[in-house]
Amino acid sequence: MPQAPPRPRGAFARFLRRQHGGHRFRRLIWWGHAVGGPSHRHAAAQVGGPLRSTARLSPEAALAHWHSSTEGLTEAQAQRVRRRVGPNQVGTEGPLPWPQHLWQAYRSPFSLLLTALAAISWLTQDLRSAIVILAMVALATGMRFVQERRSSHAADALKAMVSSQASVLRPGQTAQEAPMARLVPGDVVLLSAGDMVPSDARVLTAKDLFVNQAAMTGESLPVEKQARALETVTDPLAADNLVFMGTNVVSGSATVLVVATGSLTFFGALAGHAASTERVPTQFEAGINQVSRLLLRLMAVMVPLVLLFNGWGHGNWLEAFLFALSVAVGLTPEMLPMIVTSTLAKGAVAMAKRQVIVKRLDAIQNLGAMDVLCTDKTGTLTQDHIALSHAIDAWGRPDDGPLRWAWLNSQHQTGLKNPMDRALLARGDLASACGGWTKLDEVPFDFQRRRMSVVLQPPAAEAAARLVCKGAVEEVLACCQAVVAREGQGETAQPLTPERLAEIRATAARLSAEGLRVVAVAWREVPPQAAYHVTDETALTLAGFVAFLDPPKDSTAPALQALAAHGVTVKVLTGDSDAVTRQVCQQVGLPVTGLLLGAQVAALDDTALQAAVQEANVFARLAPQDKERIVKALRAQGHVVGFMGDGINDAPALHAADVGISVDSGVDIAKEVADIILLEKSLLVLDAGVVEGRKTFANMLKYIKMAVSSNFGNVLSVLAASLLLPFLPMLPMHLLVQNLLYDFSQAAVPFDRVDADLLDRPQRWNPDELGRFMLTFGPISSIFDLATFALMWWGYGAQTVAQQTLFQSGWFVESLLTQTLVVHLIRSPRLPFIGSRAAPALLATTGALAVLALWLPQGPLAPWLKLQPLPASYFTLLPVLLLGYMAGVQWAKRAWVRRHGWQ
Known part of the structure; x- marks a missing residue:
């Protein structure tokens, strides 16, 4: 039986939570994708036509069909289409018209009861009581309407500060960042790793494009997408040349043609179908309802007496x-609804002044209840300003060879460039030293392999192509069978014997113990072929290491002390090595009470992991699913867990936490999944948010x-x-x-x-x-x-x-x-x-x-x-x-x- 998809997040998820209940919708999607159930068929019937027809066209024919071009629509064309189709939003996400909002503010059971009492008083000629009661109704309704209206405007303004953007092409211009809500059918959008897919779209070009569409189909692994036309399309969700609103790019890059927006997307159609489903209250709302039921039970006993x-x-x-x-x-x-709404809204505005944006108001309760904060290391404990330190060969001697290979890899890869890539590319002198190389293909990074490779043709046409790989030390070493060794003025490749391997690992360990982040670089000559894959990352020759410095923030130590004083235990969850993590923790004054590696986490069952996470406070070399399991294990122990992260690999843990925390500089998927966005990536800012x-x-x-x-x-x-x-x-x-x-x-x-x-x-x-x-x-x-x-x-x-x-x-x-x-x-x-x-x-x-x-x-x-x-x-x-x-x-x-x- 397929695994149920995770709870949807983002604008559509906010709509679900407000109108229909996310858990009920999650079941709706599960039945839809499990056996082609009613909701799946309903959505496919509503939006499947344009998607099917476009999927059967070639990229050129698809552009012509939507009156677009490879450079996209002009701004004038886009405005005309936008006036016709409306914004790229789920229709009910916008603010209610004020008459409807006023009616909702009035129609509480309490106001209806008071109105009935006023009518009875009027019928019994007690006009004074009727006037007083109606004054109560008017005051309560008016206060609630005004406060909720102000709260809604404030919340919308705050959410707009962290709205997701899309990279849109316009003729004669470079790609421009534009709010996703402004996209229209016919727009051409660039996608890269970490991006949210902003609409239902046809892939025009793709390079190693893998998309996570679990929220739509429940598939646990990313799906590869291509640009080729399909002969037949029965189920749009199964088409490998279509991408869908609300999914996210895991690796690779693409240009896509927007086909459907807003309510005409799969998400939009499912939202319309979900409109008749029963709303499931959140935990916070359930608590409020429990208080109301307590008073109603009391009323049921006392009033008859x-x-x-x-x-x-x-x-x-x-x-x-x-x-x-x-x-x-x-x-x-x-007055409870008004008090709750205005209190939460005031809290959100106050937190915004402290650089904390609340995307979902009831997340404030979880933030205040948080007793465990799981956070990544880079940019949170450290400055997130990674600088290139030096390059060495496998035995620790200075060597520019690994640096040149690493620069070529970073320059030609199309995935999400991390801070180490940016530090390498900042070395302008390497651009001239490494010029003339042509990219043939790449094997994108993923968080299981923890490495990525590019295939390059050297400047000399007769020379053999090189596969250049860089990544985590152990993962790269696992693919190597030789190592570069100097002999006089030249270099030779020597077999990677167990003795040499132990010495090389010791070299990398010394760098990590100094708090440096170490990247291994390797290469091999490859024969010409149509495409290259993970299986080609074998028999590599280790060139050496490149070391980077990411010093701790000055604010980290006082922030950790402040969080501890407020009853919040900090646990570090990182994909980096344990040696680097230990060094950073020592520098910021965080005692390591226990350390678990990703391999150890993976080997533990859920029960054993729940016991282990109580003692350990540092977890290193983690894969994304390891972070998610740790968060779930802490929650199973009764903790209210916050998770702070900003990368693609953090999305599962952000989703699993009681309160997901990201930063405005994070990738789109992290910001969409998160409940709270920090405008400054700092634990001090987060501590201020906790207090608020x-x-x-x-x-x-x-x-x-x-x-x-x-x-x-x-x-x-x-x-x-x-x-x-x-x-x-x-x-x-x-x-x-x-x-x-x-x-x-x-x-x-x-x-x-x-x-x-x-x-x-x-x-x-x-x-x-x-x-x-x-x-x-x-x-x-x-x-x-x-x-x-x-x-x-x-x-x-x-x-x-x-x-x-x-x-x-x-x-x-x-x-x-x-x-x-x-x-x-x-x-x-x-x-x-x-x-x-x-x-x-x-x-x-x-x-x-x-x-x-x-x-x-x-x-x-x-x-x-x-x-x-x-x-x-x-x-x-x-x-x-x-x-x-x-x-x-x-x-x-x-x-x-x-x-x-x-x-």
């Missing part, structure tokens, strides 16, 4: 019903804790009052006004400060703990509510229906003030206002709420709200109740922190 107690006790079932509905509204955290992510998560958790504890306490008080009082403790309108004002005061929670000690350790989403938190802190407010009941009942004689307004006014004020205090009491484990002070915005909103609570019963709106002025003596006793409440919550906080800690 309130209805029954008040209906039987007071005899007015309509009033009891309205009151019960008001209690239901009070239990619902109707924890602030964001902490503020979001504050609101949820406040909501569940305060709402539960209010319901307990209402239930007790329903049993004890001959009248309602508050009118439905009072509860609704309270809820409206309380929600308004909490709108500033996203802008609140977070205690520094709460940022020192990873923060994880733990919805199960919220139930215990609610049961611990909710009843404390109920105790002081009951004390207020006693004060109003016995202290002020509010014991009859005629005096209920006085009673209700007294509890209205005390309840609002305790709800104001709970914001400051629960936002931090420290003493409020002294040990930890809220941000000015939150102080302002809660201060305004406290003033309103005191003013409403005394002011001109009191009769309209069915409140009355309270006696002066009440305001002398009220501080005693509030101080008692603060002391009770502080005592409970200490006990909670001792037992559970504080998140």
Whole structure:
């Protein structure tokens, strides 16, 4: 049975996560490619026609069919086509029209419940309650709409900063980088290793082109693509002259003709078919839903009890019903969606100021929860400014021969040029010394062989062609059977005996121990043939080594210390040698507690690997699948894992991590797979992002804790009052006004400060703990509510229906003030206002709420709200109740922190 493809990423994946759920779509693709299932056939039927017909044409005929040329479309032609077909995006990825967005902001269950309550109030001639309720609906909807609209614009602007580009040809111009969204059918695009394929396209020319299309077909190995025309095409996905949007180039190069864009691509067609599938929530959304279900279960128990107690006790079932509905509204955290959205968006904007771009908002939670960071070495621990150090022969003597062969290899290879290639090509003097060579073919680099070869014709036409190979030391040595040796002024090839091999390895080891990156260079004469392959990399003669220097960054050591102080363990995952990696770790102050090589990782089964990754913190000579297995093993041990990488070989691990982190200079596939993009490749920048992510998560958790504890306490008080009082403790309108004002005061929670000690350790989403938190802190407010009941009942004689307004006014004020205090009491484990002070915005909103609570019963709106002025003596006793409440919550906080800690 075929293996299920990985979860799609990028623009299309963001669409899936937002609209339909990535896991459900992954199953959809699996069935499609496994047996030609419904979704596969559906997509093929929608977009297969143009692709099939173009695949059967020769490259020249395909260009003519799409009114293009080998130099591509002119800009004017492209604009005309773009006006007709639209941007190269999945259609539903764009922002919603504002009327539709406004409707979505309104149609929450809470708003619908409030609207129904307003209608009932209007039908029962209670116009005041109807107005208050509708004001709540308008305020909640308006705040959510404005915040989400602003958040959406901010997120789009941030994503645009790291949007993928395509190299497009225009007549009379060199290739230009353009956003993928601007591509149109007929454009001619250049592809090379590391590029994302920007659309469904026909291959025009290809050189050793291998494409990873696992996200489309589930094939675990890259597929070779060619330019030849096909006689018959039944399944476009199986055609070897077509490439598809969302796949990526592993090696080689090509020019391709864009055939389909946006919703007319295979991805676009599958997205349209997926529109009817059930949305699967992310882990973060599942946690939010769990909190909502907790409150709904509480509502299902408490609201019927309130209805029954008040209906039987007071005899007015309509009033009891309205009151019960008001209690239901009070239990619902109707501002939760807005708080979550605005908190995440504010966090994303704040992180952008720290050079961290968040592509997926709910990744902020994982970044804050991250306790293990797996990172590559080059450019993260080191400066990523590789300089050519020197070249030596196999015995360590200075020799320019290996340098010349390495330069020829780098100059003529068409794959992704790495920093060592660029360092070689920067030697301008070698261009004249090595001129005149002609490329015949190449064998592209891959991460299994860890080497690449080019076949070159020397300047002298009668000379035999040379295959020049460079790569990792052991991988090149495995292909060698001779070594260049000097004899006087000349050179000879001597057999590579075990003794010579041991001496050569010792030479390479000495260079690695000095922290140099070592590349082996070898060659052999090859006979003329149509094409050359991996099997031709045999019987090579080792020319020697080229050494490169990549010094550690000055910021690495303090960054590692900062991450450790914030509870993040750093593990180094690299394809480089263990000797070089050890040296770099020593230079940056990272103790090596254990080291595993790629061969050892491959030899371990999953269970053994899970035990091994706990101890080891350095992994060297890794293949891409090794990195992916290490990340999965750490996750299986309960860690929240971040992976930082920027190369093609990092894509599987980026995908497997809880939070994938790349840099804006990374290859397209790494940036598309990643959840977070760093504008500066630095661990210090990442540490700042971790801290900002924890602030964001902490503020979001504050609101949820406040909501569940305060709402539960209010319901307990209402239930007790329903049993004890001959009248309602508050009118439905009072509860609704309270809820409206309380929600308004909490709108500033996203802008609140977070205690520094709460940022020192990873923060994880733990919805199960919220139930215990609610049961611990909710009843404390109920105790002081009951004390207020006693004060109003016995202290002020509010014991009859005629005096209920006085009673209700007294509890209205005390309840609002305790709800104001709970914001400051629960936002931090420290003493409020002294040990930890809220941000000015939150102080302002809660201060305004406290003033309103005191003013409403005394002011001109009191009769309209069915409140009355309270006696002066009440305001002398009220501080005693509030101080008692603060002391009770502080005592409970200490006990909670001792037992559970504080998140």
